[in-house]
Each structure stands twice: as structure tokens, then as C-alpha cells.
Amino acid sequence: MAVLVIADHDNASLKDSTHKTVTAALALSSDVDILVAGSGAKAVAEAAGKIAGVRKVLLAESDALGQGLAEAVTAVVVPLMSGYDAVLTPATSQGKNFSPRIAAKLDVAQISEIVEVVDASTFVRPIYAGNALETVQSSDAKKVITVRATAFKAAGEGGSASVESTGAGDGAPKTKFVDQQLVKSARPELAGAKIVVSGGRAMGSAEEFQRVIDPLADKLGAAIGASRAAVDAGYAPNDYQVGQTGKVVAPELYVAIGISGAIQHLAGMKDSKIIVAINKDADAPIFQVADFGLVSDYKTAVPELMDALAAA
Numbered sequence: 001m002a003v004l005v006i007a008d009h010d011n012a013s014l015k016d017s018t019h020k021t022v023t024a025a026l027a028l029s030s031d032v033d034i035l036v037a038g039s040g041a042k043a044v045a046e047a048a049g050k051i052a053g054v055r056k057v058l059l060a061e062s063d064a065l066g067q068g069l070a071e072a073v074t075a076v077v078v079p080l081m082s083g084y085d086a087v088l089t090p091a092t093s094q095g096k097n098f099s100p101r102i103a104a105k106l107d108v109a110q111i112s113e114i115v116e117v118v119d120a121s122t123f124v125r126p127i128y129a130g131n132a133l134e135t136v137q138s139s140d141a142k143k144v145i146t147v148r149a150t151a152f153k154a155a156g157e158g159g160s161a162s163v164e165s166t167g168a169g170d171g172a173p174k175t176k177f178v179d180q181q182l183v184k185s186a187r188p189e190l191a192g193a194k195i196v197v198s199g200g201r202a203m204g205s206a207e208e209f210q211r212v213i214d215p216l217a218d219k220l221g222a223a224i225g226a227s228r229a230a231v232d233a234g235y236a237p238n239d240y241q242v243g244q245t246g247k248v249v250a251p252e253l254y255v256a257i258g259i260s261g262a263i264q265h266l267a268g269m270k271d272s273k274i275i276v277a278i279n280k281d282a283d284a285p286i287f288q289v290a291d292f293g294l295v296s297d298y299k300t301a302v303p304e305l306m307d308a309l310a311a312a
């Protein structure tokens, strides 16, 4: 069985979610290749070749691929699939954009957000906002799979796979790239951060959110997250949202401040290694998943925490 992993990258660097997707791919087969579709992405392809267990790296380059247009990625992958039995990609916004197109072109069902590989055709995936795990078996000849990267350990380094150029397809003739606006931040990226500090509706305003959450995140070197209530109220930007309709994170440490722990929020963070919750309501559901829970007003608890960190 030959498996293709579509790399997650920004043309300059390879994202850790690729390493995690390689781990999922290696559970399917030892014949794993990586496709880097981009523009000026040779360094990314070389980095992909260093992932342990990878057989070879295919590099496809064009402007449309560099812009991440889903139609262009699909046009590269579909012809390649004559040589592969499965294609895996991290379940990022990008992956969720092109993966269904690839599945449709191959006339197979997409298998979404797997968290475990049982065997070559059987996979486990969360449903109902992560409240149940479903085991699905696919009889399709070609498997098109998105991977919840947080559920897999990153494959290590140490590989020496060769990089080969491959066709860039015919681009995206019906789609025109207009513009993209990227948020620039010195903080770690939320989806891959080792520590996340999140604030909820309790913050009450954008100013209070920044006053309380930002310094703690800076002190811990953490990414910032938020509940949907905090995002909807305008206390935090959209891309901070953690949960069913936001980002799924599984950091070493997740600190939830003034967040009740609704199931839709838990769906995005309950796999964190250590969960710390600060909430003044002892019955808040967040305490059911917290490893360390502090029943306290955040206005007292957070300054005390900052003092303790400063003294440490």
C-alpha cells in the first residue's frame, strides 16, 4: 500500500502537523511519500525529506499552488493518485478545502478528522462535538483522509528522502487569487502551541481580555485562545476561538479563565495534557475536565498567579 501525505506549510517552513500526519500515514503503510505543493518551497521539501520514515518527497510548484488555491492542489493530487492507495492531509482549513475536492474527483467518500488508524481501511473519528468516537470502515479503493493532527505524535527527524519535481497541474483556471491578510503575532501559533491561555465571557470587554490574558500568556510564552462567547462579544478576534467551530488544540498546558466549559468548547481542548481552570462557579462543567481547578474570581486569582510566576 502506498500513501501520500500532503504537507502543511507556508512556502517557507513545514508545519508540525505534517510530522503528525506522517505518523498516521505510517500506521497505514511503510511506503509514505510527501507532496509539497507550493511556490519557492524547496526548503520546505528538503525539511519534509528529513522526517523519519518518509520514502520520497514530491515537489510541485506554481503561483496558484503558492497561493494555496484548492483547485490547483486538487489538479496536482488527482493524477498522482494512480500511484497511491491513500492520501492524508492535516484537517486544517486548507486541508478541509482541497480534500473533499480530491475525494469528489476520485469518486470516493472523504474520511474526516481521524484520530486513530485501526487498520488499512478502518479508522476512528470523533462525532457529536467529540462526545462520541465512531469507528468507520471504508471499502473505497482509494482513501482520502483528513487527520486530526493533535491526536498523533509527531514523527521524528532523521530521514534522508530524496526530493523529486512533479507536474504542477493546470492551476486553477476558474479561480483568481485576490488577496490574503495574515495576522502577524510574536506569540506561538494557537493550533501548535505548547501552552494556551484562554479567556471567556467573564472578561466582559476587549480591554479586560487584553489586560488579564495577554500578560499571563506572555509570561508563559503561550498562545491565546478564547471561548466563542468571548469572540462573539468582540472581546477577542475570531482566530482565537477554540472549540467545535474554532480550533482544536492539545497543548501540554491549557489555562481556561472565566470559561464555563460548554461541550462545544471542550471539543476543542479536552485532549490537552494538563488543564487548569479558574472559575468562580464551583459547578462549572470545565472542572469536570480540569486537572487543576481553582474556584475563585479571576480578578484575584490571576494577579496571584502572575506574582507566583514572577517569584519562581
Ligand code: FAD
Pocket (backbone or CB within 6 Å): 199, 200, 201, 202, 226, 227, 228, 229, 230, 241, 242, 243, 244, 245, 246, 247, 257, 258, 259, 260, 261, 262, 263, 264, 265, 268, 278, 279, 280, 281, 284, 296, 297, 298, 299
Ligand atoms: P459562559 O458560558 O457565559 O461562561 C462564563 C463563565 O465565567 C461562567 O462559568 C462563570 O461562572 C465564569 N465567571 C464569570 N465571572 C467570573 C469571574 N469574575 N471569575 C472567574 N469566573 C467567572 N463555544 C466555544 O467556546 N467554542 C466553539 O467552537 C463553540 N462552537 C459552538 C457551536 C455551536 C453549534 C453552538 C450551538 C455553540 C458553540 N459554542 C462554542 C458556544 C458554547 O455553547 C458556549 O456558549 C460558550 O462556549 C460559552 O462561552 P463561555 O464559557 O466564555 O461563557
